[in-house]
């Protein structure tokens with residue numbers, strides 16, 4: 001049995017529940033994640049969309065990543081908290097923000113992406129695998 005991953009925005013208007021284990025967890029120090037978070041990085045848990053239920057209506061804006069792929073960053077229109085991200089070219093993926101979890105301690109990063117964009121004031125665990133941009137495609 002999986003203990004669902006539950007969480008949502010700061011005011012509670014947007015909530016989600018995921019009945020699956022994440023397929024990846026990472027910290028991302030790219031410029032877009034910095035702009036969205038307001039600090040040095042965002043922390044992501046990525047799940048397959050099938051296990052995800054969202055309640056409440058998030059607003060979103062679209063950004064184009066270095067790869068040229070479009071991603072939609074979803075946030076609560078009331079409190080402004082970033083909650084999740086979806087990808088036009090990968091509709092099966094659903095990425096939530098670690099701090100939006102009811103229990104953020106369940107986030108256990110495996111890697112850092114876009115470490116080349118990091119600022120000295122945003123030092124992450126030196127034991128994590130770091131990629132200058134994205135991990136190489138297998």
Ligand SMILES: [Zn+2]
Nearest residue numbers: 009011076079
């Ligand atoms: Zn909210």
Ligand SMILES: [Zn+2]
Nearest residue numbers: 028029030033
């Ligand atoms: Zn990023």
